[in-house]
Amino acid sequence: MKLADLYMFLKPDIAKIEKELEKAVEAEHPVLREASLHLLQAGGKRIRPVFVLLSAKFGSYDINRIKHIAAALELIHMASLVHDDVIDDADLRRGQKTIKAQWDNRVAMYTGDYIFAKAIEKAAFFENESIHRVISGAMTEMCLGEIEQIRHQYNWDQHLKTYLRRIKRKTALLIAVSCQLGAISAGASAQDQSRLYHYGYNVGMSYQIIDDILDFTGTEKELGKPAGGDLLQGNVTLPALYAMYYDSSHKGQIAAVLDDANKTSVDMAPLIDIIKTSGGIEYSKNLSKKYLNKAFRSLDGLPDISAKKSLQDIASYIGSRSN
Numbered sequence: 087m088k089l090a091d092l093y094m095f096l097k098p099d100i101a102k103i104e105k106e107l108e109k110a111v112e113a114e115h116p117v118l119r120e121a122s123l124h125l126l127q128a129g130g131k132r133i134r135p136v137f138v139l140l141s142a143k144f145g146s147y148d149i150n151r152i153k154h155i156a157a158a159l160e161l162i163h164m165a166s167l168v169h170d171d172v173i174d175d176a177d178l179r180r181g182q183k184t185i186k187a188q189w190d191n192r193v194a195m196y197t198g199d200y201i202f203a204k205a206i207e208k209a210a211f212f213e214n215e216s217i218h219r220v221i222s223g224a225m226t227e228m229c230l231g232e233i234e235q236i237r238h239q240y241n242w243d244q245h246l247k248t249y250l251r252r253i254k255r256k257t258a259l260l261i262a263v264s265c266q267l268g269a270i271s272a273g274a275s276a277q278d279q280s281r282l283y284h285y286g287y288n289v290g291m292s293y294q295i296i297d298d299i300l301d302f303t304g305t306e307k308e309l310g311k312p313a314g315g316d317l318l319q320g321n322v323t324l325p326a327l328y329a330m331y332y333d334s335s336h337k338g339q340i341a342a343v344l345d346d347a348n349k350t351s352v353d354m355a356p357l358i359d360i361i362k363t364s365g366g367i368e369y370s371k372n373l374s375k376k377y378l379n380k381a382f383r384s385l386d387g388l389p390d391i392s393a394k395k396s397l398q399d400i401a402s403y404i405g406s407r408s409n
Contacts, residue, residue, distance in 0.1 A: 143393035145272025231255025258290030
């Protein structure tokens with residue numbers, strides 16, 4: 087079963103959001119328009135809009151209102167990916183050329199800025215001040231997460247708390263506010279808004295940890311990029327963090343390979359083997375499961391409607407996914 091199968095019943099509403107995204111990235115300048123559409127047409131799971139729609143089911147569901155906040159959050163996510171690819175010097179995303187690879191860094195940065203601006207424009211549909219406070223707060227935290235990642239590149243002495251704070255800011259928070267804003271935009275109760283926020287946060291933490299596992303266990307075809315790419319770029323994720331904590335000699339082995347300023351090509355296979363044999367994958371899976379269990383508990387107290395079952399199913403899928 088694919089993730090999209092779990093929310094197939096939302097397909098007509100997701101199609102409306104897709105149209106909003108297409109309208110949002112239209113630009114008079116041809117390069118800006120082509121670059122934005124290039125990113126949009128690369129596809130994606132659209133998981134953030136899905137969380138918006140499902141969370142809105144706990145209030146007064148009106149797709150013609152909710153589509154604006156769903157599109158805004160997906161645009162924020164898209165823009166952050168464009169900037170990420172510049173920072174990471176990534177040529178591929180989802181198996182296709184990134185904007186920075188297709189054009190250049192300057193076009194990519196301004197395209198990302200443009201998409202961020204369009205996200206704010208979409209959110210302006212709502213007069214509710216709390217919606218704008220939540221969005222601006224999330225964007226601020228995302229920027230802090232990116233700065234933290236840059237600051238800790240090739241830092242082999244990180245603490246677990248540093249990693250968890252970083253993935254909260256980079257990934258979990260936007261999923262959390264997708265759930266929260268879906269509920270707010272539909273007028274759900276404050277209690278349900280809080281439950282959904284915490285559900286999204288915990289699912290987001292689990293989601294990112296699984297992503298970090300897959301970076302070591304997936305193939306280039308599955309990942310759309312070379313395996314071990316995060317570590318090669320000096321980004322220490324949980325499986326590697328555990329491996330270095332478990333055996334300090336691993337830290338030296340990893341550093342010896344990746345700290346070489348003259349490296350032109352690196353065989354990541356030996357480093358990936360170190361991480362797999364250290365128990366780092368199993369440790370990471372266990373922590374992911376702990377966050378998933380918290381996500382399930384966060385749904386307690388919500389009305390027993392079909393959207394609740396869908397949120398449970400999505401959480402289960404995220405915990406078991408292999409790509």
